[in-house]
Amino acid sequence: MTASNNARTHSLALAASLALIAFSLRTPITSVGPILLEATRATHLSPAGASLLTTLPSLCFGLFGPLAPMLSRRVGSERALLGLLVLLTAGTALRVLPFWQMLFLGQIAACFSIGLMNVLLPGVVKRDFPDHVALMTGLYSAAMCAGAASAAAATAPAADFVKQIFGDSNGNAWAWALALWALPVALAVLMWRSQLPPVGTQVGRSTRAVRGLLRDPLAWQVTIFMGSQSSLAYIVFGWLPTVLRMRGMSAVDAGLMLSLSVIAQAATSLLLPFLVARLPDQRGINLLSLVLTAVGLVGCFFAPLSTMWGWALLLGIAQGASFTLALTVIGLRSPDSHVAGKLSSMAQSIGYLLASSGPFIAGSLLHATGSFYSLAALCVGICAIASWFGYAAGRRGYVHAQVEAAPT
Template sequence: MAASLVLIAFSLRTPITSVGPILIDAVRATHLTPAGASMLTTLPSLCFGLFGPLAPMLSRRLGSERALLVLLVLVTAGIALRVVPSWQILYVGQVIACFSIGLMNVLLPGIVKRDFPDHVALMTGLYSASMAVGAATAAGATAPVANAIARVLGDTGGNAWAWALALWALPAALAFLMWLGQLPPVESHAGRGNRVVRGLWRDPLAWQVTLFMGSQSSLAYIVFGWLPTVWRMRGMSAVDAGLMLSLSVIAQAAASLMLPFLISRVRDQRVVNVVALTLTAVSLVGCFFAPLSTMWGWTLLLGVAQGSSFMLALTVIGLRSTDSHVAAQLSSMVQGVGYLLASTGPFIAGTLLRATGSLVSLAVLCVALCAISAGFGYAAGRREHVNVQLHTEARTR
């Protein structure tokens, strides 16, 4: 089960980070407008927010395991669709993939709380690290793969980027095949009552966890969608920009693996959350303005900081929940509302870059988001549980 969850997590960010390094090429080939490019980078977090709340309903109808299986089919199809070099199909494929990922984002914390109740931080760290490795691989390999495809096929039309994007359907298909072995018998869900969680949306702690997730995720999607473009504006090649983003996300994976051991030694997560967001602010300013020769250091620091903040935002979902039912509902709220808020980040970032042509405005936006996220992270890190009521309702056929 643990290995399967890790493999699924690998494909949860590849459709997103694969776009940034070749965004300029895709815009040129498809004649996408600047506003359309901004919207393309906004789609992931927007889809996560809009569609994530549907996950509990799908889980109740199919069970968590079968729901994940259906979603893996959809994410594979959505990624594969991007082989068509058209901005319309690029949008459709991205929406299908991100719709599926948005629901899987919500389901995973509940499954971890249910199947690994004594190892929530460790399992969250493992699948967060796998997510980061997938993101890093896609960020670093997409541009070189596109170049290799162009050489092999003699791609004079400049559409090798579309083939490179579609290749990330392969690991998603492999995750689907492995997950088939995790399906329980159909009858295992029969006769159970539905556990209903009430009072969650009125609880201040639940909102603090939600806003922590939303604000730090907004920073993550600004980085995924626009940091490679910023580096290219500063003179980097597409390959080097992709490799830099890949280096940052590899550091995220390392942080996700190491952080559970720190969390197990502290009473709560308040100070850790604030430190992670402070380092994020410092490293982003370095990425925007420091000499390119020092960029590898700032990139590594950014990866450690953002990997820590993302893993912490996921972990507090489980730690602030009393059981897997509460965790599933809190995850739906946190990722539904949180990602809707996060979707505004890349769009505002792109709008600022177009309007001002200056990195200063983007830096101010990112530092402000870091400060806001640190405040909510401090509140969400308290050693408490959300105040909810659990009721059991008979299952109807």
């Protein structure tokens, strides 16, 4: 086999491994929404506790994401990802214990792992696929959406299956359904192990420090674009099934609507890079994606249930575009992989901290008012903010940062 064939085979294996990792990065999150009512009843969670549970993903992403560059420098990106995958497996499996303490502990462990991997992956893509950033970002975004859709669609039926086969006298089938999503993560652990460099090599380690991003306006525009569109995503993941159930849908049908929306996100993530590559910049498409997100959300809240599949599709197409674009601009606004890794850390740590307020406020509004109008107003307001910063982050150019030798 020639050297070029070896390189192509390695690249394909690496791409497949990254896609499998990405598949597992949203399953612990979207699996909760369809059975949230059962989980809160079984664990006696208060409305504030339920709101906090839906806030944990973006809160953990923001708090723990900044640790990723330091971990990468110490052990390398490949070994950092492997350790985090093992922790994600354990955290997801821990949710099999039907107590609110274990539900929160497992969710925190899972979201800690995901938060760091969110930051590491754009840098790995920029380093290993420098000429195909948009395409590879679309691939792992699509895989992430596929995992999210699978968890949204299958968790409630899995709980029903557990009830039918094993009985559910204690009302704990929901916990087994949540723990089910540890299986694809365990498979990702096995596959990623083959990508590890030999012990003692420096492959994947960052030897450069990046300074000045916090003073750069474009870096802040990318960050707020990431955070605001993420806030909308986690409002949808955490509360859309509950809203639909409050409107009269069954748990299974509400989960299927969320799944349909996320499947549309996956399709958009795969197709969008081919469009982005032909555009002079991303300003117009960033703005359009957020306008359509607002329209889709309002439709899901108020349109007749018989038309919900159409609104779910529109919402998924729009949110798939905004999520993929937010990830893509991290790479496109970075001159090299070192800056991409640091900008990814800034955008996803500060951005997710900003985003964490969205699901909590949404849940609090829903429980306090019982009305979808306040929730719709919140979402439209966030869409307006995301549109402004997405337009600014979409212009051509690079962030201004200094790359220096990292201290040893």
